[in-house]
Amino acid sequence: MDISIVLIVLLVGALVTYLSGNKFASKTALISSIAAFGATIISLNAFQNGEDLDVNLPWISQLNINFALHVDGLSLVMLVLTTGLLPLIILSGFITKFENSKSIYALMLFMGFAMAGTFLASDGFLYYIFWEIALIPIYFIALNWGNGDVEERKKAILKFFIYTFAGSLFMLLAFIYLYTKGGSFDITKLYALQLTTTEKTYLFIAFFLAYAIKIPLIPFHTWQANTYSKAPAVGTMLLSGIMLKMGLYSVLRWQLPLTDEVAKAHVPYIVGISIAGVIYGAIVTLKQKNLKKFLAYSSLSHVGLIAAGLYSLTFEGFQGAVLQMLSHGIVIVGLFYVVELIYSRYNTYEIKEMGGIRIQDTYFASLFMIIMLASVALPTTFNFIGEFNLLYSLFKVNIWYAVLAGTTIILGAFYMLRMFQKVMLGGETKSFKKISKQESIVLIIVVGLTIFFGLFPQPIIDLITPSLQSILTQIK
Amino acid sequence: MTTLIAIIGIGIFCLLAEIMNLKKIIIPVSIVALLTLFSVNLAGELPEITGYESMIISDKFAKYFSSLFIVLTALLILMSAPSYKNSSKLSDFISIKVFMLSGAVAMVSFSNMAMFFLGIEVLSIGLYILAGSDRLNIKSNEAGMKYFLMGSFASGILLFGITMLYGATGTFDVGTLYEASISASTEFWFYIGVILITIGMLFKVAATPMHFWAPDVYEGSPTQVTAIMSTLAKVAAMASFFKLITILNSTMEHRYTEVMIVVVIATMLFGNIMALRQKKIKRVIAYSGISHTGFMLMTLLNINAAENNLLFYATSYAIAGLAAFSVILFVIKNEDNDQIENFNGLGKSNPLMAFIMTIALLSMAGIPILAGFFAKFFLLNQIITSGFIGLAIVAIINSMIAVFYYFKIVVAMYTKEPTYGKEFANHSEYYIVGIVATVLLVLIGLFPDAIMNLI
Numbered sequence: 001m002d003i004s005i006v007l008i009v010l011l012v013g014a015l016v017t018y019l020s021g022n023k024f025a026s027k028t029a030l031i032s033s034i035a036a037f038g039a040t041i042i043s044l045n046a047f048q049n050g051e052d053l054d055v056n057l058p059w060i061s062q063l064n065i066n067f068a069l070h071v072d073g074l075s076l077v078m079l080v081l082t083t084g085l086l087p088l089i090i091l092s093g094f095i096t097k098f099e100n101s102k103s104i105y106a107l108m109l110f111m112g113f114a115m116a117g118t119f120l121a122s123d124g125f126l127y128y129i130f131w132e133i134a135l136i137p138i139y140f141i142a143l144n145w146g147n148g149d150v151e152e153r154k155k156a157i158l159k160f161f162i163y164t165f166a167g168s169l170f171m172l173l174a175f176i177y178l179y180t181k182g183g184s185f186d187i188t189k190l191y192a193l194q195l196t197t198t199e200k201t202y203l204f205i206a207f208f209l210a211y212a213i214k215i216p217l218i219p220f221h222t223w224q225a226n227t228y229s230k231a232p233a234v235g236t237m238l239l240s241g242i243m244l245k246m247g248l249y250s251v252l253r254w255q256l257p258l259t260d261e262v263a264k265a266h267v268p269y270i271v272g273i274s275i276a277g278v279i280y281g282a283i284v285t286l287k288q289k290n291l292k293k294f295l296a297y298s299s300l301s302h303v304g305l306i307a308a309g310l311y312s313l314t315f316e317g318f319q320g321a322v323l324q325m326l327s328h329g330i331v332i333v334g335l336f337y338v339v340e341l342i343y344s345r346y347n348t349y350e351i352k353e354m355g356g357i358r359i360q361d362t363y364f365a366s367l368f369m370i371i372m373l374a375s376v377a378l379p380t381t382f383n384f385i386g387e388f389n390l391l392y393s394l395f396k397v398n399i400w401y402a403v404l405a406g407t408t409i410i411l412g413a414f415y416m417l418r419m420f421q422k423v424m425l426g427g428e429t430k431s432f433k434k435i436s437k438q439e440s441i442v443l444i445i446v447v448g449l450t451i452f453f454g455l456f457p458q459p460i461i462d463l464i465t466p467s468l469q470s471i472l473t474q475i476k
Numbered sequence: 477m478t479t480l481i482a483i484i485g486i487g488i489f490c491l492l493a494e495i496m497n498l499k500k501i502i503i504p505v506s507i508v509a510l511l512t513l514f515s516v517n518l519a520g521e522l523p524e525i526t527g528y529e530s531m532i533i534s535d536k537f538a539k540y541f542s543s544l545f546i547v548l549t550a551l552l553i554l555m556s557a558p559s560y561k562n563s564s565k566l567s568d569f570i571s572i573k574v575f576m577l578s579g580a581v582a583m584v585s586f587s588n589m590a591m592f593f594l595g596i597e598v599l600s601i602g603l604y605i606l607a608g609s610d611r612l613n614i615k616s617n618e619a620g621m622k623y624f625l626m627g628s629f630a631s632g633i634l635l636f637g638i639t640m641l642y643g644a645t646g647t648f649d650v651g652t653l654y655e656a657s658i659s660a661s662t663e664f665w666f667y668i669g670v671i672l673i674t675i676g677m678l679f680k681v682a683a684t685p686m687h688f689w690a691p692d693v694y695e696g697s698p699t700q701v702t703a704i705m706s707t708l709a710k711v712a713a714m715a716s717f718f719k720l721i722t723i724l725n726s727t728m729e730h731r732y733t734e735v736m737i738v739v740v741i742a743t744m745l746f747g748n749i750m751a752l753r754q755k756k757i758k759r760v761i762a763y764s765g766i767s768h769t770g771f772m773l774m775t776l777l778n779i780n781a782a783e784n785n786l787l788f789y790a791t792s793y794a795i796a797g798l799a800a801f802s803v804i805l806f807v808i809k810n811e812d813n814d815q816i817e818n819f820n821g822l823g824k825s826n827p828l829m830a831f832i833m834t835i836a837l838l839s840m841a842g843i844p845i846l847a848g849f850f851a852k853f854f855l856l857n858q859i860i861t862s863g864f865i866g867l868a869i870v871a872i873i874n875s876m877i878a879v880f881y882y883f884k885i886v887v888a889m890y891t892k893e894p895t896y897g898k899e900f901a902n903h904s905e906y907y908i909v910g911i912v913a914t915v916l917l918v919l920i921g922l923f924p925d926a927i928m929n930l931i
Contacts, residue, residue: 059925060924060925060928061925061929062784062925062928062929063854063857063928125853128844129844129845129849132843132844132849133843133844133845135843136838136843140890143887143890143891144823144890144891150891150892153891154887154891158880158883158887161879161883162876162879162880165876165879166876169872169875169876170872172853172856172872173856173860173865173868173869173872176853176856176857176860176868177860177865179857180857180860180861
């Protein structure tokens, strides 16, 4: 058995979903994604037992390109995140009636396939292909099933596409350049290359463009809020829950080890940009009137902190970043689902038109409350562990980074609580239909996961530590 | 040589079939014959005939490019079948297409400059006729006239270049010309000849600044003829240009390289930027074809290992073009109106055709995992290896610009509402060509080795 089984399940699932017709598409998609998750768990188990799950098949012989997948703790954790969130995202699509639903569910699974491939690929070229393919399904999901005015949506989504496409093309150049140096795209061979500082600087910039756009870091973030608010809820979840983690993961896997000394020399600048993103995101969030945009900017702020941890080049930073990627992925899916639940009742994303939900549906309000508190990293939630590590790593680099980033966390708590107050509390203004059991499944799973891993993060830490250590030794 | 004779045999059959009252079987028979020829040619089982002053050689380059041309012609003939349903000149037009194929094959397998010129003239004259073949349409007349005037002028320059070569060496033979090109004691007008030939070929492939005929001619010609121009004619001219450079200028001088780089950049940029503002689909395809020419011209900058890259790019470009034109023919029933608005709502009214068009455009834009991506990748790999990193960045920027206008069509198909009462040309031929081309695009993308290891 090897890891390609997960990819095959997802790809076949996408095909079967498309063929199963509009009526059964959602259920087929759910079953396929759960099957993929099951396959991931089995692989995880096999990996823990020391089995070799790697794949290495020749693909393009003339250029020495292989279909190579490599499994280590880091890639497995990301794979679990992808295949674990996918059923949740598909399940949360159940509250919306999609026109031509077979296509959207097939596209979602296909996107899961591409993202899982990105996390697993150990051949630079294969990695690039997966990275790029992931863009196509999300483009069509956002274009066809998004909300708001068609003309505006088209513009926002085309901007997103061109932006990310442009960034990745520079990454392709970087890969080709590395290939001309070493004659192979294999990650271990690329790691072993001896490059001059100038070469590394250019490579660093090329990779940085691709990843800073995808993550996004300021000043490359302008596509984000518009795309998030125009895309359908499932699309936004895919984007914020998994896709932006592709950028963060790639920083760790490809950019830092390949450009070690340059990365080291630029720690202050890049961490500075990341922290500027944290602050900027938090301040802009305060001003938002649209709930989806609100979450988009708060996400910008959170992701900035993760990036700061990564670029701090400390073990704690890496560890905190990976943990925070997981917890942010889980929580943001929960939050966007909450927004979608409210939207399905009020038909608006405007914060000022909401309020008084708590007295009508306490159960929903409590679940939302826990998720919201997790997002501001209250202790005992999963997010706390990640955020603590991240701040600690910044503290180790320079105390002022930690101070700056720390204050914005207070700001974060402020805007989150204020949002909760405006949306949920107050007297009854509009009637809110209580959420059904089926609708609450996603929320319960999200809450359960955040609290469980908040109390027992050790298994994840044990899993990722060896691979993070090896990356750190590669950077030296 | 045998391939050429077989093609001409098919062409003569098409001419005679009408006299023998076999009009109905012209298209099926010629397609089957071409496909058979394709497989026999690819398998290399044709007996070789030597002699005729050895004006034809069949090396690997000739073999694979002519195979590509044969399969393209077969699909193009199939695609043009609905247009000739009620035409009284069926056999003429089909035989012209087959004869054009013979010209294209001669252009890649010549070993004598006379043969080369013969080939390019056979191809061009066929195109002049076809461009004006919609006799009663003023635009078609204009296109034919324009193309003829400009094309014959370019042919004149080309011929002048060939006479210069003859003047310098006293022969048309390719082997001798190659030796003359690398010898130090060659007369200087040999190089004038090379430059004139370069100018003529830049016209034929529609590279900036000799591209002005392309958009007008593409727009005015009947759509199925535009398909031939943008696929078969373009890649044939490109392959033959490549072959000429390997013969006449294999040790490319620095100054020549510099000029070529300028031409490449200008071609890519001009094609892409002009395509952004077009409202008519045929003009978009024309300008995007110009920018693809720019990409293909990059293979000339380092010809040593570029045959594969050119073959790959030409194949993926031509097949994507076929797929796109099958949809364009399907959508633009009325020849006079080829506005992009016609594509509005195609995703709803005919998802299959919209899908084919999307795949074709994504492939042209160079999105993985389709053939077009690998074409661009191999090309970038080649030029970065040869040290033209700046040029690679320009190419990358052009790929981004291209996304704008390709996606404009995609967006029109999926987000706009269909025009009420819009009728499509529902012919099974368009579906067949579209599906075959789409499958090929995906297959080539999944197994790029199949083409990359050929030459």
